[in-house]
Amino acid sequence: MTEMNSHWMPFTPNRAFKEAPRMFERAEGNYMITSDGKKVLDTTAGLWCMNAGHGRKEVADAVHEQMMTLDYAPGFNFGHPKAFEFANRLVDIAPEGIDHVFFTNSGSESVDTAIKMVLNYWNTMGKTSKRRFIAREKAYHGINIGGTSLAGLPANRKGYPSVMPVDFIQHTLDIENNAFSKGLPEHGADKADEVERLVALHGADTIAAVIVEPVVGAGGMIPPPKGYLQRLRDICTKHDILLIFDEVITGFGRTGYPFASQAFGVTPDLMTSAKGITGGMVPMGAVFVSGKMYSDVMANAAPGVEFYHGYTYSGHPIACAAGIAVLDIYEKEGLLTRASGEIGEYWQEALHSLADLDVVVDVRNFGLLGAIEFKADPEAPAGVAPKLFQPLYDAGMMARPIGNCIAMSPPLGITKEEIDFAVATIRDVVTKVFS
Numbered sequence: 453m454t455e456m457n458s459h460w461m462p463f464t465p466n467r468a469f470k471e472a473p474r475m476f477e478r479a480e481g482n483y484m485i486t487s488d489g490k491k492v493l494d495t496t497a498g499l500w501c502m503n504a505g506h507g508r509k510e511v512a513d514a515v516h517e518q519m520m521t522l523d524y525a526p527g528f529n530f531g532h533p534k535a536f537e538f539a540n541r542l543v544d545i546a547p548e549g550i551d552h553v554f555f556t557n558s559g560s561e562s563v564d565t566a567i568k569m570v571l572n573y574w575n576t577m578g579k580t581s582k583r584r585f586i587a588r589e590k591a592y593h594g595i596n597i598g599g600t601s602l603a604g605l606p607a608n609r610k611g612y613p614s615v616m617p618v619d620f621i622q623h624t625l626d627i628e629n630n631a632f633s634k635g636l637p638e639h640g641a642d643k644a645d646e647v648e649r650l651v652a653l654h655g656a657d658t659i660a661a662v663i664v665e666p667v668v669g670a671g672g673m674i675p676p677p678k679g680y681l682q683r684l685r686d687i688c689t690k691h692d693i694l695l696i697f698d699e700v701i702t703g704f705g706r707t708g709y710p711f712a713s714q715a716f717g718v719t720p721d722l723m724t725s726a727k728g729i730t731g732g733m734v735p736m737g738a739v740f741v742s743g744k745m746y747s748d749v750m751a752n753a754a755p756g757v758e759f760y761h762g763y764t765y766s767g768h769p770i771a772c773a774a775g776i777a778v779l780d781i782y783e784k785e786g787l788l789t790r791a792s793g794e795i796g797e798y799w800q801e802a803l804h805s806l807a808d809l810d811v812v813v814d815v816r817n818f819g820l821l822g823a824i825e826f827k828a829d830p831e832a833p834a835g836v837a838p839k840l841f842q843p844l845y846d847a848g849m850m851a852r853p854i855g856n857c858i859a860m861s862p863p864l865g866i867t868k869e870e871i872d873f874a875v876a877t878i879r880d881v882v883t884k885v886f887s
């Protein structure tokens with residue numbers, strides 16, 4: 453095997469991994485194939501990104517052709533057709549009123565771009581006191597320094613300085629009142645009112661934006677309570693505070709709509725995205741912006757560059773070519789809306805069939821997202837779910853352990869048979885591990 457010492461792996465206990473590595477060699481369809489030839493169902497779509505599954509020849513062909521035609525073009529003061537074409541295609545599927553796109557290379561870059569875009573907006577509009585952000589407990593907004601300041605997960609924020617003033621509203625996970633909700637839970641819309649408390653405390657003239665994941669991902673797959681996001685929208689509108697939806701996970705069909713914003717009928721001012729934008733096949737991200745924000749900046753900025761921001765690889769031709777090819781697949785195969793149809797229903801019922809297990813204290817689902825929560829154990833302060841990770845993998849599926857829950861987000865083309873396999877495997881493994 454290749455010597456493993458040089459690669460410092462991300463978000464991984466390096467020392468333990470290198471003792472007992474899990475290595476993938478190939479991937480096809482909805483499966484990862486390990487270096488010893490074992491097939492593992494990709495029930496997490498990689499890191500919530502492989503929405504169109506693996507091994508898509510159409511994308512490989514588009515990338516190859518682009519590579520041989522125009523492999524790179526600088527994005528500052530020069531353009532190339534694919535970036536404009538891809539932006540137009542993205543706006544076509546975006547919520548009404550969100551009609552501009554700024555390209556980045558990842559979700560973390562999208563979040564940090566959105567933060568700077570918001571600050572640039574208020575500066576341009578002469579409201580320079582609006583600098584404070586409101587985020588939420590359990591939030592994951594990537595790992596760049598701005599997103600780390602907005603992180604509501606203690607392990608991710610501890611030890612790093614906040615680069616701007618941030619306040620946190622409480623998360624909406626309420627197992628006591630909402631356990632085993634199918635889809636959106638009933639209780640908790642009033643938790644949005646905490647923004648009012650922070651407005652009263654700091655003054656709306658100091659608050660730049662509120663940022664939330666419409667469905668919390670890495671914090672434990674938590675769908676929003678009914679009415680919660682609309683309430684946030686109303687409060688933000690009332691106080692002239694911008695609303696950012698971090699749709700890095702929820703974008704591109706995960707909720708049964710192109711974006712969660714459309715699933716919930718609530719339109720933010722900005723949306724951050726990445727992952728499914730290229731079906732996870734080429735790194736890319738984008739910040740979607742409302743027409744109002746864009747035209748306000750264009751009307752009020754001093755002559756010259758309106759936003760001093762951009763990456764060497766913003767709108768990279770290869771990523772744009774991959775993204776266009778992936779959008780074609782999404783459209784041809786109906787993947788952006790598949791989760792709101794029969795398969796989403798099937799997923800929901802299959803996951804909830806695990807509710808009879810004694811150790812299961814909650815099942816949550818929305819679109820093709822799901823989480824199973826297990827009884828906490830005081831002897832396992834970091835949560836009990838990590839105990840399931842390796843046995844599930846050994847049994848042929850991937851699930852992401854988060855504290856006391858496992859989260860799943862399969863490729864959008866997952867079949868009923870694959871769902872049945874995942875649920876039967878979880879039942880089997882949970883019974884063995886926790887009995």
Ligand SMILES: Cc1ncc(COP(=O)(O)O)c(C=O)c1O
Pocket residue numbers: 499500558559560561563592593594595665669670698699700701726727
């Ligand atoms: C909601 C959310 N925002 C941002 C990110 C960061 O994306 P990336 O890992 O592409 O930087 C993630 C990644 O999981 C995410 O879930």
